[in-house]
Amino acid sequence: MEFLNAFVALSNYVLIPGIAYGSQLALGALGVTLIYGILRFSNFAHGDTMAFGAMVTILVTWWMQAQGISFGVLPTALLALPFGILGTMVLLVVTDRVVYRFYRQQKAKPVILVIVSLGVMFIMNGIVRFIIGPDDQNFADGARFIISARDFKAWSGLDEGLALRTSQGITVITAVVVVVALFWFLNKTRTGKSMRAYSDNEDLALLSGINPERVVTYTWLIIAALTTVAGVLYGLDKSFKPFTYFQLLLPIFAAAIVGGLGSPLGAIAGGFVIAFSEVTITYAWKKVLGYLMPEGLEPDGLVQLLSTDYKFAVSFVILLIVLLFKPTGLFKGKSV
């Protein structure tokens, strides 16, 4: 019984939130890794692209809510998601045409593009705050829980409750669908293969008749979908605040590098490594240990290794360790 209670508490506070957060990071890191592999630079505007996609989705969600359109028990934001993706696609393709294409034609070195993306980041950041404001926005609706703590307690008879929020369930399912679709696209379709070819050897792709501009455009379209989905899922699960998305850049890059930059599988693994490290280190283990430890040895303190305010330090330290000891990442990406 004690053990079961400990396990349920662990699931409730660590496993489920970790999996949901990990899926969100994985989607973000997948985007970063794709840009790094195909467009050859680290896109610092990634977090703010996520914010933009989430913002468009939120605006459409509010409009739908005002029109009385709803998605039943599921959040209306899922209905608005395609519009958010479309909006982000327009933004990214326009940004590419107006900004990045010039540097591509100049054959600019990747480090120049990194700095360019930093500029793009500030612009996008400004656009989002200008339109929706810097404050917290709430847009989640529909049923709040798939399993609520009270129902679980009544059903299982345990002292500990297990809650599974709708947003968490949706996050995991959506992430799986998106990842499967992306892998299928990259490995099986003609366009996906041409993107891998371009990533592998740009000149030879050109000599094979692959149009580089088209590859770049497709990449941005996929990035738009990935960022918007990641942004909306994060917003549904936590809350939408532009600055939080900017801060997400660190765990997302940490995830991409831990997994091995340029490796899509690595990005997913890295997302979960970072998420679980963050959650386990900032979680107060008092309750779980209280169930597991023998009588009299239960801890008095919170047994929280790090306050949640310092959660970014976790990504940072992991990033440092990986760069020092295994610079290619877990999945043998391009050596960093």
Added chain:
Amino acid sequence: MPVAGNPYQDDRGNKDRSIANPQGAGEIVHRKGGKARPSEAGGAFLIGDAMTGGYGKGPDILHDCTIAVNQGEIAVIVGPNGAGKSTAMKAVFGMLDLRQGSVRLDGQDISDLSPQDRVVQGMGFVPQTNNIFTSMTVEENLEMGAFIRRDDFRETMAQVYDLFPILKEKRRQPAGELSGGQRQQVAVGRALMTKPKVLMLDEPTAGVSPIVMDELFDRIIEVARTGIPILMVEQNARQALEIADKGFVLVQGRNAYSGTGRDLLDDPEVRKSFLGG
């Protein structure tokens, strides 16, 4: 080619691969080419006629240089190091800015075309280095070769496998795991997938052992027998001239000697200066 003095191509000594990924980055400038024009000038099937030019705004490397190949022939460009052999080949393929001269293929003047448009016009090009997609399987390499084709290319793939049986065996393996000679076969196979009207090889035997080199030459002759004219640059002048119908000896970007392979091999001047007596 990096253009000197372009500030965008200065990476300020950045070696940080966690933000920048130089791997596989291209050097061919994507430019919009012009159109092919019918030409009355005649001459060989593929001819780079009196070409003068260099990279970007740099100095001229080629001076009034002419390279040609006829249907069913193997033409070889030889010459000492730095003679502009590869440059001449790249000029024919449009990777160079020509200031004078023209390139004609099959009665069309294609001087204004970009390299990718020349691929569509039927030129297959195998670069000297980085000529395969290392992270993709052999079969995917061939598929990418056929990228511009919208028809069923399985037959062409079967022909390539007939020509290079080892590739069929290794078709599920990443091309980067193959040996040097096998990689060159993948590279040639990839170029053949477009069903090119002419095949251009830049030093196909660079860096392979003598035995593999002989085998590669045999394969190249086989390709030529299928009716595809081949233009190639070669370091191993003697062997290359032995299989060549036509040879061009370049010195400092100029035509020094040209003639049939046999003629050049017999020419005492050529023997003395390039073939080591």
